[in-house]
Amino acid sequence: MTTLVTGATGFIGHEVARQLAAAGERPRLVVRRRARGPLLHGLDADIVHADLRAPETLARAVAGCDRIIHLAGRAVFEPARKLVDSFVHGTRHLAEAAADAGVEHLLFASSLLVHAPTDEPITADTPPDPVTDYGRTKWFVERKLAAFGARTGLAVGSVRLPHVYGPTDQLFGRVHRRVLLVPGRTSRPYAHLHVTDAARALIRASEQRWQGASAIGDAQPAGWDEVLGHLQARMPDLRVVRVPESLARVGTTLLAPAVALRRQPTLQTVDAVRSWNFSMPVAPDALWPQLGITPRYPTYREGIDATLDSYVAFRWRHPVEDRSR
Template sequence: MTGRLAAVTGATGFLGRQVVRALGEAGWRVRILSRRDPVDSLWRHLTPEVVAGDLRDDDALGRLCLGADVVIHAAGLVKAPSRAAFDAVNVEGARRVARAAESVPHTVLVSSLTAREPALSHYSASKHAGERAMSEMLGERLTIVRPCAIYGPSDRELLPVFQAAALSPLLPVVSESAKVAMIHVEDAAAQTAALAAAQPSGRTFALCDDRPEGYGWRELMAEAARACGRSPRFAPAPKALIRAVGITNDFTVLAGVTPMLTSAKVRELLHPNWAVAPEERAEGTPMAKFDLRAGFEHTVAWYRTAAWMKH
C-alpha cells in the first residue's frame, strides 16, 4: 500500500483532518483540496499535496483526482439556512466529485447515519440525495460510510453539552427510550481509512464504536458530567419545550444566523433509534480505541488544554 495516492475533500474539517492523519500513518500519499495551504498540528509527519480550489471548481477537482487510487469525499455542510443551501454542497458537490472521479478505481463517500431517515430534516435529505447522486454515477466503485454521532477533540458541536455538564447542577434528559450510537473522531477516521484501503463494494456501512446498540440519553449525560468531574441530578426535558426552542431558533435564520438547534435538528435528536444494526457494520475495520467514558475524558482534556473550557 506504500505509495498509493489518496485524494481527499473536506480535509480540513473535524473528521477530514483526522482521516488525513490516519491515511498518512497507514503509508498513503495524500492529496487534498483546500482553498488555502493548511498548517495542521495533526500532520506533523505528513506533508499532503495541496490542490487549490473548492467543490465548485471542476478543474481543481480534476487535478485532485488525477492518478489517485482512491478518492475520499468528506466535504459537506452540517448546518445551513435552507434545503437549497444544503443541496448546493451535499448533493451538487457530491455529483461534481463523482464526475471528477470517474476514472478512479475506488471512491469513498463520507455521509451520515441520518441519511437513513431523509424525511427528518433538510440535512438528512441532502445527505441521502448525495449518496444517490454518487451511486448513480459510480456504481460498484463507490463505498458509502455513514458515521453515527462523532465527538472528540476540536468538536464545536458537542462543546455546549460538556460546558453544561461542567457547570449545571441539573442536566436534561432528552428521551428515556431513544438510543444513540457514538464514535470518537479518531476511531471514525481509522475505520474510514481502512475502508478506503479495501476493495470497492458498492455498499453502505455505518461507523460506530463497540456499542452499536447505542447509548441512552441519561447515560450520555452522566458520562459527560463524569468526564467533567461532576455528579449532577437529571430531569426529563419536555419535548414540547425542546421543539419550541427549535422553532424559535428557526426565526434567527431570517437574520442570517444559522444555529445548530433548529426544529429540523430537534427532529433528529428526538428520533428514537440511532443505533446501528449488525448488517450495517463493515467487517475487518479496526476496533474502536475509545469507549464512551475514555472518549469523553479525552475530549474534555483537550477542551481544557485548548482553553475551550475553564472548568
C-alpha cells in the same frame, strides 16, 4: 498510492488526514477556505485549494489520485435548499472529475440519518427512510453516486456515520466551557463513535475499495442522558441545562427566519432538536467485520475518557463556529 481528502479542515476530515499522514502516506487535502489552511500545518501532506461548487478547480485536485474520501459539506441540520450546493452539486462535480481522471474509488461519508428513528438496531439491510432534510439530502447523494458508479465504472461506497465525537468536536468545545445546553431529556438509544474510530473505518473502507452502503457505530448504543451522566461524573463542574424538547422546537421555529439569513452553517434548527431526541441504535457488528477491524474505543465510556484526557492538547475552532473566510 494517493488519497484525496475533501473536508480536510473539518472535524472528521482532519483526523482522516492526520491518520493517513501518520501511516506514511502523503495525502492530498482539499481546502476551500484559505483561512483554515493553517489547521493542516505540521501534516506531511499536499494541500490543494479547490471548491466543489466550482468544477473547474477540481481537475487539478483529483489528478493522479487513486481514491477519494469525501467528507466536505455542511454538517448541520439545515433546510435542503442550503445543503444542495455542497452535497448534491458538489458531490456530482467531484464524481465527474474523479471518473475523468481515472480515480478507482470514491468513499462518501453519509449519515445515519438516512434512516428513520427506530428502536431496532440498524444494519446494512435496514432500508433508508429519512425524516430530516439533512438525511434526505444524504440519501439522495448516495443514490446518485451509486447510479453514477454503475454507469461509469467508478467504485463507490457510502459509510453512514452516527454521532461522531472527540476532542475537537463542537459538543466538547462547549463542554470545555463547563455549560452545556441540550434540547430535551432522553434515554432513547443512539449510536456513537469516537472520531479516531470513524477515521479508521473510513480509511480502511477506502483502502479495501469497499462498495455498498452501511451504517456503523461502536459496540454500545446509548441514550444522551446516559452519555451526559458519564460526562458529569468525569467533570463534576459541568452544568447541563436541559431545555424541554417542546420549548426547544418552539424556539428554533421562531428563530428560523433569522437563521435562514445566515451564510454560515448553524445547528439552531428544528431538525437539530428533533434529531437529538431520536432513537437511532446501530447493530455492533454493522460493517466492522467487513473491514476486518474493531473500534479502538468500544463504548462511549472509553471514548469520552480518552477525549477528556486529550482535549487539553487542542485549541480548536469548529468549522460551524469559524467565521474566517
